[in-house]
Amino acid sequence: MGRFLKKRFGGPVYKIGVDAGFSCPHQGELRQQGGCIICSAHGSRSPLIGRADDLSSQISRNAAYWRQRYPQAKLMLYFQAYTNTMAPPEVLRGIYAQGLGCEEFCALVVGTRPxxxxxxxxxxxxxxxxxxxxxxxxxxxxxxHDATLKRINRGHGTAEYQDAAVRLAEQGIPVVPHLIFGLPGEGDAEREYSINWIINNTPSLLGVKIHNLVLIPGTVMHDQWLAGKLQTYSMQEHLEAVIAALEILPPDSAVMRLTADVQADAGADPRFSELWPTTVFTGRLQQKMRELATWQGRRRNL
Incomplete structure (x- = not known):
């Protein structure tokens, strides 16, 4: 990811993730169908965001951190937590403008649902x-897989993704889809299908984010795991799944995430001690790929 950003923007780049106070179609007053069974009340907020201060304070605090460590680095503004398009257009315009007005940013990144x-x-x-x-x-x-999306009560299907991806491409906006490995009912064939599917159905594909399945206390899926109704991947199994995915991803597609962020606190995955930090996972992944003499895109045209 770092090399990709450095090449694209001409120098080191760091992302500032923020929680702008958005909600989700599956949460709050609109949560009529119970919500995604994998999702907690914190939505997609990274543990690095921490407490949801006002937008300007979040940006100022994190920008100061990166500026102190890397004075020459460029910054990206990432609206990360929850569904960051869930407001009327003019309200969104004001929120995005407020954030971008706090610092000089080389990119605006908006995380949302299709x-x-x-x-x-x-x-x-x-x-x-x-x-x-x-x-x-x-x-x-x-x-x-629509069956999986229904199983986890996602609230949308692949058709909505296709529609959104096409409309974004028509406006020249790059897209980074997120996938979760280890969802119930999915194995090697389903994962490979999902990778090929996003390649073929994301006209402006820039890269991909891959997450291992995280069990968050208070979610339906966590309860299923406690009841012995759900089996999850070990980190070794996730590593092998990631290698298989990388082998069919185009070499020029950026891989922006390989694992999920987890902290050892009340909101952490109960398997925390079994999970590998990102740096450990990346190191073992690189070592394993060298041992296998494989690389990203190796099986793309087979």
Missing amino acids: DCLPPPVIEVIKSFRQPGREVWVELGLQSA
């Missing part, structure tokens, strides 16, 4: 593109 991107919202996102600043959208798909 069923929350009507054309007026895409126009708002596009309007923030300018010389020296890109705009991207990260789309939470999780699986390219």
Whole structure:
């Protein structure tokens, strides 16, 4: 990821993830269908965001951290927690503008769901593109199997993703889909299908984020695991799944995440001691791929 960003922007780049106070179609007053069974009340907030201070404070605090460590680095603004397009277009315009006004950013990245991107919202996102600043959208798909999406009560299907991906591509907006490995009912064939599916159905594909399945206390899936109704991947199994996915990803597609962020606190995966930190996982992945003499894209054209 770091090498990709450095090449794209001409120097080191660091991402500031923020919680702008958005909700989700499956949460709050709108949570009519119980919500995704994998998701907690914290949505997709990274543990690195911490407490949801006001937007300007989050940006100032994190920007100061990166500026102190890497004075020459460029910064990206990432609206990360929850569904960051879940508001009227003009409200979104004001929120994005407020965030971008706090610092000089080389990119605006908006994380959202494929069923929350009507054309007026895409126009708002596009309007923030300018010389020296890109705009991207990260789309939470999780699986390219409608049966799986229904099983985890995702609230949308692959058709919504296809529609959103096409409309974003028409506006020249790069897309980064998210996938989760280890979802119930999925194995090698299903994972490979999902990777190939996003390649073929994301016209402006920039890269991909892969997460291992995280069990968060308070979620339906965590309860299923406690009741012995759910088996999960070990980190070794996740590593092998990631290698298989990398082998069919195009060599020029950025791999922006390989594992999920987990902290050892009340909101952590109960298997925390069994999980590998990102740096450990990446190191073992590189070592294993060298041992196997394989690389990203090796099976792409077979």
